[in-house]
Amino acid sequence: MEGDTFSGLGNGSTQLDGKVLQTFHKSFVQVQNILDQNRVLINEINQNHESKIPDNLSRNVGLIRELNNNIRRVVDLYADLSTSFAKSMDASSDGDSSGLKSDGKAGHK
Secondary structure, three states, rough: OOOOOOOOOOOOOHHHHHHHHHHHHHHHHHHHHHHHHHHHHHHHHHHHHHHHHHHHHHHHHHHHHHHHHHHHHHHHHHHHHHHHEEEHHHHHHHHOOOOOOOOOOOOOO
């Protein structure tokens, strides 16, 4: 992911700062790593299924559980990213990096 991926967002008063971009980058890298792992798991699950060997089919139970857990992790990471993005946009539109609106209350939509 390029360093300027989010540079076009917002106007001059709502530019995302470097720390927020680092957090997004880190989360997207985590998501991509999990998705890459899922690709490997799916390939192994397919091979085991096609082999019809009882031990391989039994192994698929654990692999499918791992795949399911990975999918949950990706969903959680995207939810966290969405929340972080919304908070950063609220903070930058208020001219404040604390995540609080000018009235001192947390910004929620």
